[in-house]
Amino acid sequence: MPCTDPELEIPERLTTAAFLLRPILATDAELDHAAVMESRDYLRTWEQSSWPEDGFTVAANRKDLEGLEERHVDRRAFTYTVLNPDETECLGCVYLMPTDASMFDGARITAVGNHLWSDYDTAVYFWVRRSALETGTDRVLLDELRAWLARDWSLGGHLIVTSEGFTQQVDLIERTDLQLRFEIEESGKPGRYRAYS
Template sequence: MFDETAAIPSGLHHERFVATPLTTDTAALDYASYMASPHVIRAHSDGRWPIDGFTLEDDLKLVAKHQADHENRRAFTFVLLAPSLREALGCLYVNPLREYLQRAGADRRILDAVPAASAMVTFWLRQDQQGTGLADVVVEAVNDWLLTEWPLATHLFRVLPDERSSCAALDRLNLRKTRLSLPGDTRPYVWYQPLV
C-alpha cells in the first residue's frame, strides 16, 4: 500500500477517543469491548467473527497477527480507547484497497482507477456506544486524519447496511455513497468516498 519511505501516523488523539495501534498490550481492553458487543460484532462481520466460546487467548492470537501486519506496514489496526486509556470503545482498520478489490474479483477498469496508496477503512464501536454520537465523531475525525496526515491517494469507508450507527454517521458526512459490483463478494457492502 505504501512505499518504505512513507510516514505512517502513530495514532490519533481526539477529546472523545484515542486511536492507537492494537497490540498485545491493549488486547485485554480490546477483548472486553469485543465481548460486550455481540450484536455489533455480528453486524460488522456479517456473522463471520466468533463470539460464543471466544477467549482472550483466541483474541491474543488475532491481535498478534494485526500487530505484525501493522509493524510490517501490510495493514493497520487501531484500538479506539476512551480518553482515560482504561477502556476500549472499538476498533479501526486501514487496509490496502487494491488488494481487497483484487481478491473480490474487481474488473481491470476498477483496479486501474485505484492508486496503489489507497485504503479500505472499516470500524466498529462498542455496543453501549451505539446511538451516543460517537460514530459521528469517529467518522469525521478519522476522515480528516486520513486526508491530512496519511500518505494516501484516496480512501473508502466500507460498511454493511446493518451497521446502522456507522451508516448514519457516514451519511451525515460529506462523502459520496456508492456500491461496487464485485463478483467475489456477495455481501451488500456500501462504500463511502471523500469528495475531495
C-alpha cells in the first residue's frame, strides 16, 4: 500500500530506549535548526545542494518545517523528527516520500538487476546530527526504523535512499542485509542517489 493511500493508518510515533520519532512540527524549529547547523557540512553532501547555507536562520527553518508539517497533515509525504527521550534535543529526521513524487519525475532511475521501480511505493530517507553519528545513533535508528516500517506500517515495497557521496551512510547501509536496487540521478543534482531494499 502506498504511504499516501487514504486508507493507510499512519503511526504517530516510535518510542525506543534511545530516542523517539514523532511528526515534525513548526514549533520544533529551534531544536531542528541546532541539529541542522551542527551537521550542515555533511547535509550538503546528503542533499547534494548548498542547503543549509551558513546563514540559515531559525525563522527560515520554521518556514521549511511549516511546509513539512502541512505535507504530513495532507498525507502527501511524512516527516518525523528524531528526538532524545525527554524531547530536549533533535537527533535527526526521517522522511517517507511516495515513489511517484514529483522529485522523481525527471529523474533517471537505473535498476540494479531485474527490479522495477513500480514495485516500490515509498522512498525512506534519514539523517542524524553529527554528534549522534559519533555515538552510532545512525545504526540504531536504521535498525529501529526498519523494524518499525515492517511492524507498524502497511506499506508495499519501500526503499532506503541515500546520496552516494555521503559515504558514511552508504557504508552503514551496506553493512546490513539491504541490497542496492536502484541508482537515481535527479535533475540538477551533481551525483547519484542509491536506493536499497
